[in-house]
Amino acid sequence: MKRKEDPRLIQGLGHYVDDLSLPGQLYAAILRSPHAHARLRKIDRSAAERAAGVVAVITGEDIRGVLGTIPVAAALPELKVPPHYPLAIDNICYVGEPVAVVVADDRYRARDAVDLIEVDYEPLPAVTDPEKALEKSSPRVHEQFKDNQACLWKIEAGFPDRAFKKADRIVRQRFLNQRLIPVAMEPRGVLASYDPGPELLTVWSSTQIPHLLRTQIAAMLNVPEMRVRVIAPEVGGGFGSKLNVYGEEALVAHLAMKLGRPVKWMETRRENFLATIHGRDQIDDVEVAVKQDGRILALKCRLTADLGAYHQLLTPAIPTLTGLLMLGCYKIPAVKIEYVGVFTNKMATDAYRGAGRPEATYLIERMVDLVALELGKDPAEIRRQNFPKPKDFPYSTPTGVIYDSGNYEATLKKALELAGYKKLREEQKKLWKQGRYLGIGLSTYVEICAMGPSSAMPAGGWESGTVRIEPTGKVTVLTGASPHGQGQETSFAQVVADELGISPDSVIVIHGDTQAVPYGIGTFGSRATAVGGTAMFLAVQKLKDKLKRLAGHLLGVDPKRIEMGEGKLVVKGKPKKSKSFLEVVQAAYVAKTLPPNFEPGLEATTFFEPSNFTFPFGAHVCVVEVDAETGDVHILRYVAVDDCGNVINPLLVDGQVHGGIVQALGQALFEEAVYDENGQLLTGELMDYAIPRAWDVPRIETARTVTPSPVNPMGVKGVGEAGTIAATPAIVNAVVDALRPLGVRDIQMPLKRERLWALLEARGS
Amino acid sequence: MIPASFEYFAPRSLEEALQLLAHHGTEAKLLAGGHSLLPMMKLRLATPRTLIDLGRIRGLSYIREDGGRISIGAMTTHAEVESSELLRRRAPLLPETAAEIGDVQVRNRGTLGGSLAHADPAADYPAALLALDAECVLTSQKGTRTVVAKDFFVDMLTTALQAGEILTEVRFAADSPRTGSAYRKLHHPASGFAIVGVAARLTLDATGKGSAVSVGITGVAPKPYRATGVERGLLGQTLDAKRIAEASAQATRGVEPLSDLQASARYRAAMAAVFTRRALAAALGRAQKQG
Known part of the structure; x- marks a missing residue:
């Protein structure tokens, strides 16, 4: 089934924040710091205030004690939390930090006036390298802390030291998971309006989490939560970058209340690069203990995460997901992980598609390849050897999570068959002899998604779902998930339609408006279908029970004998004895012929709390040829076999896999946020920061195995991030494999052409 | 923004x-x-x-041939150049180059004159214009003058255009018989501009010797240039893969290559040689096909 969302989006009939306008609306423009680290000495706003059309100029001093700090939801032992205000007060800690905001009657005049604000900065030394930041001599990002270490988190299980002593070999490697910029197609944007009659503050924001945002805005503004309404209209992508509470969201809401007029702020692309969260930025020093026969006994990792200057909502929690998933899809009995979070004078990192799991998958999948190389074994064989077997599930890992279900061997086998692995290896040998560099890369991944049980989530991990059958038999679904491109308006309608025996065209899915939808958690962590979908699925079961009871009453039979048919409720075994769906629905509303103690109406809500995460998995095979003269990487084949449990809509699943792989390709080959040592972002726009273009994307061959999840009744797992998690190591493994004849064992991402060319040149290709 | x-x-x-x-x-x-x-x-x-x-001036967008000379109006879009049947037959180097500019949206709006007058050192057209020995027609209230491509590009973002002048037309000779040409480019992964862009055009005499060879290179230096060292190595010579490879090593002679996040000077120089060789080899193949 095609996406129900697309006709309106393709025709330009969707309404994003910037498509909305209110009478009397003002525009905000933000002055941002050009310095990475500085003391704010003085701000002279008089010229800006005098400029044509300017209504107000606000600085940090104006919000001191008025607006609360930007929240961090991550709970880690001994986490240092510097106060983080919507506008800088006293100190600047990264380039792009908001210093002042101009509100004017027109967005051009607001922007012009920004240039008229004079700020006296006292520049301070900046630190941008996380390892240098940990040195004693480093400038401190926050003076009130004794050093730049933001947090320290450890896992140790299964006696790793003992395992390392028993090892035949120890394989070591350092991996840099570079800083990335999410670059959602629609930047952030906020429109806020305060209606003094009903005392209602309405905030439209391009967000993934409208309900959590509402709670936080109420807290930051000190406004009663029931007087705040947050609406996420059409959202043009998030990839985690809108799974956050940003200073601008509170600031614009505050301005609307203060000035008594609607205020809109739209982020420019430049601001989006500087001041929307970044992703990844980890250094992983990994060592594994292996037996000569290929068994991996233990893994140790020191993980240094560059968190940037401040915490955003989940900043320090992201690397803990790396920790939980670090053993990948292998039965490795012992582990020791030490994660150090570090402050630097850069934008905060936070959740970016995959959020912690791509880092884990990258390091373990690269490591397994290095083990194969070291032992002279085939990388497929080493993987097979260390997989848990199907009978091992549910499988408890030493990192403390329980993989719900899996059959890793079946997936790998299918991927190798589809790719023609044996033949590829023969072909590779031939081409190597001709001086051509063909490489074959594998990635067998597992990931943590359907986030998640509330015990493991900072702000609840459940989801709400409401199903309402209207008197005409049409159905309205309200979900606490907040889809922004994933397509749940389609897949949720399919599920409800299937359950009720009606057409998906008779179902509408409403989301993103806190006044319309019961409280929910939002869309992130590949959770919407497995958690939000399940809530809705359970709600519709309640309605089915009610419909059957009523139909039984109307037909004079025991409700247990009623089943759902196409557009009707039928007595089992007697297909002619039935009531139409509409008749039963109308009976529930007209309420004249109800069974005793039967509530009129047809609406049910479920708040679903999952008992565990789900753990989708898969096997990807990438085939590349490296141009020996230029270092250019050509992806010749890409085979993705994914297992996300039961599939509701294959088109949506394929779309998620395609998009995820493309995003991974960006990280593998060219994406890289580069700051210089003074904290200036050198890749500050799309002319410098390369995201994949259509011409960079290979044909992607997708296939699936199906291992249902026992965690939810639909048996679904989630697929929103799988491609991004799986594909980065598959591509890098392929390129490293291609250059194996030159003795190459690792190459740092991104695999820029010049980097590969230099390797080829140095080794005399 | x-x-x-x-x-x-x-x-x-x-x-x-x-x-x-x-x-x-x-x-x-x-x-x-x-x-x-x-x-x-x-x-x-x-x-x-x-x-x-x-954009509202009529008569600045055209592609014409008159007596073996081709003239193109400055407001002709990249898409029009790319799809011109006349150019594909008579001077295929230019449509091949146009096809490498930006993306479809850019090619539908961007113009030949706009690109040349802007003189981005990584733009694609300048390489082709140099290889075609084109002339730029500059019009002012005082009249018109023509400047050859080599003199039109003065420096990074700087051209021979004087105050009050508008670039109105580009002219060059159509390909003579036994001529082949090619544009080969290493694109910047973010901007799509040329890290190295090489336009080559060569003509063979009856014995298979290069009677005319021109190579224009963009992206490498602060301004696009003719790789005269390469051209000298091939002119009057029997052209084959080996000779082309040797000559292409001279692609950056006398030039100080640019350096940036995507490509160091050393890499740019190496790529200039590789893409010069590839462009010339393709051009030679095409010239030979014409028999």
Whole structure:
């Protein structure tokens, strides 16, 4: 089934924040710091205030004690939390930090006036390298802390030291998971309006989490939560970058209340690069203990995460997901992980598609390849050897999570068959002899998604779902998930339609408006279908029970004998004895012929709390040829076999896999946020920061195995991030494999052409 | 991405545009397709007081051949160059180059004249214009003058255009028999501009020797240049893969290659040689096919 969302989006009939306008609306423009680290000495706003059309100029001093700090939801032992205000007060800690905001009657005049604000900065030394930041001599990002270490988190299980002593070999490697910029197609944007009659503050924001945002805005503004309404209209992508509470969201809401007029702020692309969260930025020093026969006994990792200057909502929690998933899809009995979070004078990192799991998958999948190389074994064989077997599930890992279900061997086998692995290896040998560099890369991944049980989530991990059958038999679904491109308006309608025996065209899915939808958690962590979908699925079961009871009453039979048919409720075994769906629905509303103690109406809500995460998995095979003269990487084949449990809509699943792989390709080959040592972002726009273009994307061959999840009744797992998690190591493994004849064992991402060319040149290709 | 305020004029004739340009002087910028100027204005890297939009002037968009000379109006879009049957037959180097510029949207709006006048050192067209020995026609209220491509590109973002002049036309000779050409490019992964772009055109005499060889290179230096060292190595020689490879090693002779995040000077120089060889080899193959 095609996406129900697309006709309106393709025709330009969707309404994003910037498509909305209110009478009397003002525009905000933000002055941002050009310095990475500085003391704010003085701000002279008089010229800006005098400029044509300017209504107000606000600085940090104006919000001191008025607006609360930007929240961090991550709970880690001994986490240092510097106060983080919507506008800088006293100190600047990264380039792009908001210093002042101009509100004017027109967005051009607001922007012009920004240039008229004079700020006296006292520049301070900046630190941008996380390892240098940990040195004693480093400038401190926050003076009130004794050093730049933001947090320290450890896992140790299964006696790793003992395992390392028993090892035949120890394989070591350092991996840099570079800083990335999410670059959602629609930047952030906020429109806020305060209606003094009903005392209602309405905030439209391009967000993934409208309900959590509402709670936080109420807290930051000190406004009663029931007087705040947050609406996420059409959202043009998030990839985690809108799974956050940003200073601008509170600031614009505050301005609307203060000035008594609607205020809109739209982020420019430049601001989006500087001041929307970044992703990844980890250094992983990994060592594994292996037996000569290929068994991996233990893994140790020191993980240094560059968190940037401040915490955003989940900043320090992201690397803990790396920790939980670090053993990948292998039965490795012992582990020791030490994660150090570090402050630097850069934008905060936070959740970016995959959020912690791509880092884990990258390091373990690269490591397994290095083990194969070291032992002279085939990388497929080493993987097979260390997989848990199907009978091992549910499988408890030493990192403390329980993989719900899996059959890793079946997936790998299918991927190798589809790719023609044996033949590829023969072909590779031939081409190597001709001086051509063909490489074959594998990635067998597992990931943590359907986030998640509330015990493991900072702000609840459940989801709400409401199903309402209207008197005409049409159905309205309200979900606490907040889809922004994933397509749940389609897949949720399919599920409800299937359950009720009606057409998906008779179902509408409403989301993103806190006044319309019961409280929910939002869309992130590949959770919407497995958690939000399940809530809705359970709600519709309640309605089915009610419909059957009523139909039984109307037909004079025991409700247990009623089943759902196409557009009707039928007595089992007697297909002619039935009531139409509409008749039963109308009976529930007209309420004249109800069974005793039967509530009129047809609406049910479920708040679903999952008992565990789900753990989708898969096997990807990438085939590349490296141009020996230029270092250019050509992806010749890409085979993705994914297992996300039961599939509701294959088109949506394929779309998620395609998009995820493309995003991974960006990280593998060219994406890289580069700051210089003074904290200036050198890749500050799309002319410098390369995201994949259509011409960079290979044909992607997708296939699936199906291992249902026992965690939810639909048996679904989630697929929103799988491609991004799986594909980065598959591509890098392929390129490293291609250059194996030159003795190459690792190459740092991104695999820029010049980097590969230099390797080829140095080794005399 | 909000530009500073500016005054906007949309003249209907070239005369009117020249008058406006003379009146507003250096405060004014000419707007053609806008695909370089407008992004710079949105970032406030350019803040012209006045924009003179050439888009409504009739008669600046054409592709013609007259007696073996091809002329192209400055407002001809990249897409029109790319798809021109006349050019594909008579001077295929230019449509092949146009096809490598940006993406479909850029090619539908961007213009030949706009690109040349902007003189981005990584733009694609300049390489082809140099290889074609093209002339640029510059028009002012005083009349017109022509400048050969080699002299038109003065430096990074600087051309031979004087105050009050508008680039109105580009002219060059159509391919003679037994001529082959090719444009080969290593694109910047973010911007799509050329890290190295090489346009080669060569003509063979009856014995298979190179009777004319021209190589234009963009992206490598602050301004596009003719790789004269390469050309000298091939002129009058029997052309084959080996000779082309040898000559291509001279691609950056006398040039100091640029260096940036995507490509160091050393890498650029190496790639200039590789892409020169590839462009020449392709051009030779095409010339030979013509028998």
